[in-house]
Amino acid sequence: MGSKQSPDSRQSHSTRQRQAVLHSTRSSPLFRSTQEIHTELRSAGESVGLATVYRHLQSLAGEGVLDTLQTKKGELLYRCCRSDGHHHHLVCEHCGRTTEIDGEEIEAWIEQAAIRHGYTNVSHTFEMFGLCDACRRGSAKG
Amino acid sequence: MGSKQSPDSRQSHSTRQRQAVLHSTRSSPLFRSTQEIHTELRSAGESVGLATVYRHLQSLAGEGVLDTLQTKKGELLYRCCRSDGHHHHLVCEHCGRTTEIDGEEIEAWIEQAAIRHGYTNVSHTFEMFGLCDACRRGSAKG
DNA sequence: GTTACTGCAAAAACTTTGCATTATT
């Protein structure tokens, strides 16, 4: 179970653009959209095409080099992977800071629930959003 | 905690179009996209504009009348609510059938995890995808 | 009669694709 086929990762040459994209994701602890990363690269003086950024982010995510996160509105965001195993994110909606959460308990729960309902080959999406401690203190609430 | 402000739900008049949209979501056990629902309505002879379907689905979801589900690729799907409380979905990727899962355990786990990391006002996204029993039997696997 | 909804079509936002050019191995 769970044998991952090698994703179709073209884009394996080590080009300046690929390095730039990778470096950009490593330079920020936040998950960011393709467009944001592209803008950042341009601002930093890197000349990279938007399509190229799209291609590399997809490729890198497919290879497991980057983590992806889907916002509630459906945007796909990218960030460098911090850990190997399967994990989830606790994202501060105010500052964007992310805490990785080991999902063992949840995985077990999911497995149970799936079996109980006769499902197999189960995958899932799971993200948590909230207000981190620092932001709670900083931003007074009405 | 968790006091929901009333969403800005305009579209409160009971019009033929609103009824049609609502009826359509009730006529199918599956989560469907706005475009799919619009197409279905048109096929059924209902004259409804696409923008109107978008507006009503958003409105109804905001009011809690419809459930939403986000696919892995970011599409937002709608279906009539089956239960009041907070719950999650186990979606068959083959036939689209959905099983609602009470999320009490998971809610508790999330609460714990959030507190442990100093987060407050936590919300989450969580969906499970798999192959249901019927489809597993039906579709032979390589 | 007033207010809100509808539909169209235009616009907006985002992502993918074709192809000639350029860089990498």
Place this chain on the structure above:
DNA sequence: AATAATGCAAAGTTTTTGCAGTAAC
């Protein structure tokens, strides 16, 4: 030199918006 990546711009998708007309209360 051969092969793959790049960049641009065009095309493809999906969702939102403006506004005149229409329906609901």
